[in-house]
Amino acid sequence: MARQDDTPAAGGKLFVVATPIGNLDDLSPRARATLSQADLIAAEDTRHSAALLRHHGIATRCVALHEHNEREASVELVRRMQAGASIALISDAGTPLVSDPGYRLVRAARAAGVAVSPVPGACAAIAALSAAGLPSDRFVFEGFLPTKSAARRAALQTLRGETRTLIFYESSHRIVETLQDLVAEFGGEREAVVARELTKQFETVLDGTLAQLSLRVAGDADQQRGEFVVLVAGAGDDDAAAKLAAGRRVYTILSTELPPSRAAKLAAEITGASRKALYDASAASSEE
Ligand code: SAM
Numbered sequence: 001m002a003r004q005d006d007t008p009a010a011g012g013k014l015f016v017v018a019t020p021i022g023n024l025d026d027l028s029p030r031a032r033a034t035l036s037q038a039d040l041i042a043a044e045d046t047r048h049s050a051a052l053l054r055h056h057g058i059a060t061r062c063v064a065l066h067e068h069n070e071r072e073a074s075v076e077l078v079r080r081m082q083a084g085a086s087i088a089l090i091s092d093a094g095t096p097l098v099s100d101p102g103y104r105l106v107r108a109a110r111a112a113g114v115a116v117s118p119v120p121g122a123c124a125a126i127a128a129l130s131a132a133g134l135p136s137d138r139f140v141f142e143g144f145l146p147t148k149s150a151a152r153r154a155a156l157q158t159l160r161g162e163t164r165t166l167i168f169y170e171s172s173h174r175i176v177e178t179l180q181d182l183v184a185e186f187g188g189e190r191e192a193v194v195a196r197e198l199t200k201q202f203e204t205v206l207d208g209t210l211a212q213l214s215l216r217v218a219g220d221a222d223q224q225r226g227e228f229v230v231l232v233a234g235a236g237d238d239d240a241a242a243k244l245a246a247g248r249r250v251y252t253i254l255s256t257e258l259p260p261s262r263a264a265k266l267a268a269e270i271t272g273a274s275r276k277a278l279y280d281a282s283a284a285s286s287e288e
Contacts, residue, residue, distance in 0.1 A: 089105060
Protein backbone atom coordinates (compact mmCIF):
# COMPACT_ATOMS: atom_id res chain seq x y z
CA MET A 1 0.00 0.00 0.00
CA ALA A 2 1.38 3.43 -0.95
CA ARG A 3 1.95 5.75 2.00
CA GLN A 4 1.31 9.38 1.07
CA ASP A 5 4.09 10.67 3.32
CA ASP A 6 6.44 9.20 5.88
CA THR A 7 5.76 11.66 8.67
CA PRO A 8 3.59 10.13 11.40
CA ALA A 9 0.43 12.16 11.99
CA ALA A 10 0.42 14.04 15.29
CA GLY A 11 -1.72 12.53 18.03
CA GLY A 12 -4.68 11.06 16.19
CA LYS A 13 -5.34 7.36 16.13
CA LEU A 14 -7.81 4.86 14.76
CA PHE A 15 -8.87 2.05 17.12
CA VAL A 16 -10.55 -0.95 15.46
CA VAL A 17 -12.76 -2.23 18.24
CA ALA A 18 -14.47 -5.64 18.29
CA THR A 19 -17.94 -5.69 19.86
CA PRO A 20 -20.07 -8.67 20.99
CA ILE A 21 -21.73 -11.09 18.53
CA GLY A 22 -24.80 -11.49 20.72
CA ASN A 23 -24.04 -11.39 24.42
CA LEU A 24 -23.57 -7.73 25.37
CA ASP A 25 -21.27 -8.71 28.24
CA ASP A 26 -18.66 -9.94 25.75
CA LEU A 27 -17.29 -6.40 25.40
CA SER A 28 -13.77 -6.37 26.91
CA PRO A 29 -12.88 -3.78 29.58
CA ARG A 30 -10.29 -2.29 27.21
CA ALA A 31 -12.85 -2.04 24.40
CA ARG A 32 -15.22 -0.27 26.79
CA ALA A 33 -12.53 2.18 27.91
CA THR A 34 -11.46 2.83 24.31
CA LEU A 35 -15.04 3.56 23.24
CA SER A 36 -15.59 5.84 26.26
CA GLN A 37 -12.39 7.80 25.74
CA ALA A 38 -12.50 8.16 21.94
CA ASP A 39 -13.43 11.56 20.51
CA LEU A 40 -15.80 9.87 18.08
CA ILE A 41 -17.17 6.42 17.28
CA ALA A 42 -17.59 5.46 13.62
CA ALA A 43 -20.38 2.86 13.66
CA GLU A 44 -21.86 0.72 10.87
CA ASP A 45 -25.38 1.51 12.15
CA THR A 46 -25.57 4.16 14.87
CA ARG A 47 -29.05 3.10 16.00
CA HIS A 48 -28.05 -0.55 16.26
CA SER A 49 -24.93 0.29 18.30
CA ALA A 50 -26.88 2.63 20.62
CA ALA A 51 -28.15 -0.38 22.63
CA LEU A 52 -24.62 -1.68 23.26
CA LEU A 53 -23.28 1.77 24.14
CA ARG A 54 -26.21 2.47 26.49
CA HIS A 55 -25.76 -0.93 28.17
CA HIS A 56 -22.15 -0.03 28.96
CA GLY A 57 -22.79 3.63 29.87
CA ILE A 58 -20.76 4.95 26.91
CA ALA A 59 -21.77 8.47 25.85
CA THR A 60 -19.28 9.11 23.01
CA ARG A 61 -20.82 10.67 19.88
CA CYS A 62 -21.36 8.31 16.94
CA VAL A 63 -21.22 8.89 13.19
CA ALA A 64 -22.28 6.40 10.50
CA LEU A 65 -19.71 4.52 8.46
CA HIS A 66 -21.32 1.85 6.30
CA GLU A 67 -20.70 0.24 2.94
CA HIS A 68 -22.61 2.99 1.09
CA ASN A 69 -20.75 6.02 2.51
CA GLU A 70 -17.41 4.53 3.57
CA ARG A 71 -15.35 6.10 0.79
CA GLU A 72 -16.52 9.70 1.39
CA ALA A 73 -16.82 9.36 5.19
CA SER A 74 -13.26 8.03 5.40
CA VAL A 75 -11.86 11.25 3.90
CA GLU A 76 -13.38 13.37 6.68
CA LEU A 77 -12.51 10.88 9.45
CA VAL A 78 -8.87 10.72 8.33
CA ARG A 79 -8.75 14.52 8.25
CA ARG A 80 -9.98 14.60 11.86
CA MET A 81 -7.42 12.03 12.98
CA GLN A 82 -4.65 13.95 11.26
CA ALA A 83 -5.80 16.94 13.32
CA GLY A 84 -5.37 14.86 16.49
CA ALA A 85 -8.72 13.10 17.07
CA SER A 86 -8.91 9.52 18.28
CA ILE A 87 -11.64 7.55 16.53
CA ALA A 88 -13.03 4.12 17.38
CA LEU A 89 -14.40 2.01 14.52
CA ILE A 90 -17.12 -0.53 15.33
CA SER A 91 -19.50 -2.65 13.26
CA ASP A 92 -22.91 -4.09 14.15
CA ALA A 93 -21.34 -7.20 15.65
CA GLY A 94 -17.94 -8.78 16.14
CA THR A 95 -14.73 -7.63 14.49
CA PRO A 96 -14.96 -4.78 11.96
CA LEU A 97 -13.68 -5.61 8.44
CA VAL A 98 -14.58 -9.31 8.87
CA SER A 99 -17.51 -9.44 6.40
CA ASP A 100 -18.17 -5.90 7.65
CA PRO A 101 -17.22 -2.31 6.66
CA GLY A 102 -13.95 -0.67 7.69
CA TYR A 103 -11.42 -1.82 5.10
CA ARG A 104 -11.41 1.49 3.22
CA LEU A 105 -11.10 3.56 6.39
CA VAL A 106 -8.22 1.44 7.74
CA ARG A 107 -6.41 1.65 4.42
CA ALA A 108 -6.97 5.40 4.12
CA ALA A 109 -5.78 5.97 7.70
CA ARG A 110 -2.61 3.92 7.20
CA ALA A 111 -1.89 5.60 3.86
CA ALA A 112 -2.17 8.98 5.61
CA GLY A 113 0.27 7.90 8.34
CA VAL A 114 -2.40 7.67 11.06
CA ALA A 115 -1.67 4.92 13.60
CA VAL A 116 -4.20 2.08 13.53
CA SER A 117 -4.55 -0.16 16.56
CA PRO A 118 -6.80 -3.21 17.06
CA VAL A 119 -8.82 -3.78 20.22
CA PRO A 120 -9.60 -7.46 19.68
CA GLY A 121 -12.62 -9.40 20.82
CA ALA A 122 -15.47 -11.49 19.45
CA CYS A 123 -15.53 -12.83 15.90
CA ALA A 124 -18.22 -15.37 14.93
CA ALA A 125 -15.86 -17.37 12.67
CA ILE A 126 -13.25 -17.84 15.39
CA ALA A 127 -15.85 -18.44 18.13
CA ALA A 128 -17.40 -21.18 15.97
CA LEU A 129 -14.03 -22.73 15.14
CA SER A 130 -13.10 -22.80 18.83
CA ALA A 131 -16.18 -24.90 19.66
CA ALA A 132 -16.50 -27.02 16.50
CA GLY A 133 -14.04 -29.81 17.16
CA LEU A 134 -12.83 -29.73 13.54
CA PRO A 135 -9.12 -29.41 12.70
CA SER A 136 -8.19 -25.86 13.69
CA ASP A 137 -4.46 -25.71 12.95
CA ARG A 138 -5.13 -24.52 9.40
CA PHE A 139 -8.40 -23.05 8.18
CA VAL A 140 -9.81 -20.76 5.49
CA PHE A 141 -12.45 -18.13 6.00
CA GLU A 142 -14.69 -17.85 2.93
CA GLY A 143 -17.21 -15.34 4.33
CA PHE A 144 -20.62 -15.40 2.63
CA LEU A 145 -21.12 -17.64 -0.40
CA PRO A 146 -22.97 -16.16 -3.41
CA THR A 147 -26.72 -15.88 -2.82
CA LYS A 148 -27.80 -17.53 -6.11
CA SER A 149 -27.54 -21.31 -6.23
CA ALA A 150 -25.71 -21.57 -9.59
CA ALA A 151 -23.01 -19.11 -8.48
CA ARG A 152 -22.82 -20.77 -5.04
CA ARG A 153 -22.35 -24.21 -6.60
CA ALA A 154 -19.63 -22.81 -8.87
CA ALA A 155 -17.85 -21.23 -5.88
CA LEU A 156 -18.07 -24.51 -3.95
CA GLN A 157 -16.66 -26.47 -6.90
CA THR A 158 -13.47 -24.45 -6.68
CA LEU A 159 -13.19 -25.36 -2.97
CA ARG A 160 -13.83 -29.10 -3.34
CA GLY A 161 -10.16 -30.09 -3.03
CA GLU A 162 -9.34 -27.60 -0.23
CA THR A 163 -7.69 -29.55 2.60
CA ARG A 164 -7.99 -26.88 5.31
CA THR A 165 -11.12 -26.52 7.43
CA LEU A 166 -13.56 -24.22 5.60
CA ILE A 167 -15.55 -21.53 7.41
CA PHE A 168 -18.61 -19.84 5.87
CA TYR A 169 -21.08 -17.25 7.12
CA GLU A 170 -24.72 -17.85 6.26
CA SER A 171 -28.09 -16.23 6.91
CA SER A 172 -31.38 -17.84 7.89
CA HIS A 173 -32.73 -17.23 4.35
CA ARG A 174 -30.24 -19.56 2.71
CA ILE A 175 -29.02 -22.02 5.33
CA VAL A 176 -31.13 -24.93 4.00
CA GLU A 177 -30.13 -24.39 0.36
CA THR A 178 -26.50 -23.85 1.20
CA LEU A 179 -26.29 -27.11 3.14
CA GLN A 180 -27.93 -28.90 0.20
CA ASP A 181 -25.41 -27.36 -2.21
CA LEU A 182 -22.55 -28.37 0.10
CA VAL A 183 -23.79 -31.98 -0.01
CA ALA A 184 -24.05 -31.81 -3.81
CA GLU A 185 -20.55 -30.41 -4.28
CA PHE A 186 -18.53 -31.95 -1.43
CA GLY A 187 -20.47 -35.22 -0.99
CA GLY A 188 -22.65 -36.13 2.00
CA GLU A 189 -19.91 -37.83 4.00
CA ARG A 190 -17.78 -34.78 4.81
CA GLU A 191 -17.71 -33.89 8.55
CA ALA A 192 -19.20 -30.47 9.31
CA VAL A 193 -20.59 -28.21 12.03
CA VAL A 194 -23.46 -25.73 11.99
CA ALA A 195 -22.98 -23.11 14.72
CA ARG A 196 -26.13 -21.02 15.27
CA GLU A 197 -26.82 -17.99 17.44
CA LEU A 198 -23.49 -18.18 19.24
CA THR A 199 -23.42 -16.56 22.71
CA LYS A 200 -27.21 -15.99 22.52
CA GLN A 201 -30.15 -17.67 24.22
CA PHE A 202 -30.78 -20.25 21.49
CA GLU A 203 -27.16 -21.11 20.74
CA THR A 204 -26.75 -24.54 19.11
CA VAL A 205 -23.63 -26.18 17.72
CA LEU A 206 -24.62 -29.22 15.64
CA ASP A 207 -22.08 -31.66 14.28
CA GLY A 208 -22.32 -34.60 11.88
CA THR A 209 -21.81 -35.38 8.24
CA LEU A 210 -23.00 -32.83 5.69
CA ALA A 211 -25.86 -35.18 4.73
CA GLN A 212 -26.97 -35.52 8.37
CA LEU A 213 -26.78 -31.80 9.04
CA SER A 214 -28.59 -30.91 5.84
CA LEU A 215 -31.51 -33.21 6.77
CA ARG A 216 -31.51 -32.07 10.40
CA VAL A 217 -31.69 -28.35 9.58
CA ALA A 218 -34.19 -28.80 6.71
CA GLY A 219 -36.48 -30.80 9.00
CA ASP A 220 -36.55 -28.37 11.95
CA ALA A 221 -37.82 -24.80 11.51
CA ASP A 222 -36.18 -23.73 14.79
CA GLN A 223 -32.77 -24.72 13.41
CA GLN A 224 -33.32 -22.36 10.47
CA ARG A 225 -33.64 -19.21 12.60
CA GLY A 226 -30.92 -16.77 13.50
CA GLU A 227 -27.31 -16.36 12.41
CA PHE A 228 -25.06 -19.17 11.25
CA VAL A 229 -21.47 -20.18 10.84
CA VAL A 230 -21.01 -23.34 8.76
CA LEU A 231 -17.70 -25.18 9.10
CA VAL A 232 -16.69 -28.05 6.84
CA ALA A 233 -13.71 -30.35 7.32
CA GLY A 234 -11.16 -30.03 4.54
CA ALA A 235 -10.83 -32.70 1.86
CA GLY A 236 -8.98 -35.68 3.30
CA ASP A 237 -5.57 -36.67 1.96
CA ASP A 238 -7.25 -39.54 0.08
CA ASP A 239 -9.67 -37.12 -1.50
CA ALA A 240 -6.95 -34.67 -2.50
CA ALA A 241 -4.66 -37.46 -3.72
CA ALA A 242 -7.45 -39.05 -5.77
CA LYS A 243 -8.27 -35.68 -7.33
CA LEU A 244 -4.63 -35.02 -8.10
CA ALA A 245 -4.30 -38.44 -9.77
CA ALA A 246 -7.42 -37.78 -11.87
CA GLY A 247 -6.20 -34.26 -12.59
CA ARG A 248 -2.84 -35.53 -13.84
CA ARG A 249 -4.53 -38.00 -16.19
CA VAL A 250 -6.71 -35.24 -17.66
CA TYR A 251 -3.74 -32.85 -17.79
CA THR A 252 -1.64 -35.37 -19.72
CA ILE A 253 -4.34 -35.67 -22.39
CA LEU A 254 -5.05 -31.93 -22.63
CA SER A 255 -1.40 -30.92 -22.69
CA THR A 256 -0.93 -32.70 -26.03
CA GLU A 257 -3.21 -30.03 -27.55
CA LEU A 258 -2.92 -27.01 -25.22
CA PRO A 259 -0.22 -24.91 -23.53
CA PRO A 260 0.66 -26.24 -20.01
CA SER A 261 -1.01 -23.39 -18.06
CA ARG A 262 -4.27 -23.75 -19.99
CA ALA A 263 -4.19 -27.56 -19.67
CA ALA A 264 -3.57 -27.30 -15.91
CA LYS A 265 -6.40 -24.78 -15.50
CA LEU A 266 -8.91 -26.96 -17.37
CA ALA A 267 -7.79 -30.18 -15.70
CA ALA A 268 -8.21 -28.51 -12.31
CA GLU A 269 -11.71 -27.33 -13.22
CA ILE A 270 -12.77 -30.74 -14.52
CA THR A 271 -11.44 -32.83 -11.62
CA GLY A 272 -11.40 -30.49 -8.61
CA ALA A 273 -7.63 -31.00 -8.19
CA SER A 274 -5.62 -27.99 -7.09
CA ARG A 275 -4.31 -26.15 -10.17
CA LYS A 276 -1.05 -25.35 -8.39
CA ALA A 277 -0.56 -28.99 -7.38
CA LEU A 278 -1.16 -30.07 -10.99
CA TYR A 279 1.23 -27.48 -12.30
CA ASP A 280 3.91 -28.41 -9.75
CA ALA A 281 3.46 -32.11 -10.54
CA SER A 282 3.70 -31.52 -14.30
CA ALA A 283 6.76 -29.29 -13.89
CA ALA A 284 8.44 -31.96 -11.73
CA SER A 285 7.70 -34.73 -14.27
CA SER A 286 9.04 -32.67 -17.19
CA GLU A 287 12.33 -32.20 -15.25
CA GLU A 288 12.71 -35.99 -14.67
N1 SAM B 1 -17.91 -8.94 11.86
C1 SAM B 1 -18.67 -10.10 12.29
C2 SAM B 1 -17.71 -11.09 12.96
O1 SAM B 1 -16.65 -10.68 13.44
O2 SAM B 1 -18.04 -12.26 13.05
C3 SAM B 1 -19.45 -10.72 11.16
C4 SAM B 1 -20.41 -9.80 10.49
S1 SAM B 1 -21.34 -10.54 9.19
C5 SAM B 1 -22.17 -9.15 8.50
C6 SAM B 1 -22.66 -11.31 10.03
C7 SAM B 1 -22.61 -12.83 9.91
O3 SAM B 1 -21.72 -13.36 10.88
C8 SAM B 1 -23.95 -13.51 10.19
O4 SAM B 1 -24.76 -13.54 9.03
C9 SAM B 1 -23.51 -14.88 10.61
O5 SAM B 1 -23.18 -15.65 9.49
C10 SAM B 1 -22.23 -14.56 11.40
N2 SAM B 1 -22.59 -14.34 12.81
C11 SAM B 1 -22.58 -13.17 13.48
N3 SAM B 1 -22.95 -13.35 14.75
C12 SAM B 1 -23.20 -14.67 14.90
C13 SAM B 1 -23.63 -15.48 15.99
N4 SAM B 1 -23.91 -14.96 17.17
N5 SAM B 1 -23.77 -16.82 15.77
C14 SAM B 1 -23.51 -17.35 14.57
N6 SAM B 1 -23.11 -16.63 13.51
C15 SAM B 1 -22.97 -15.31 13.67
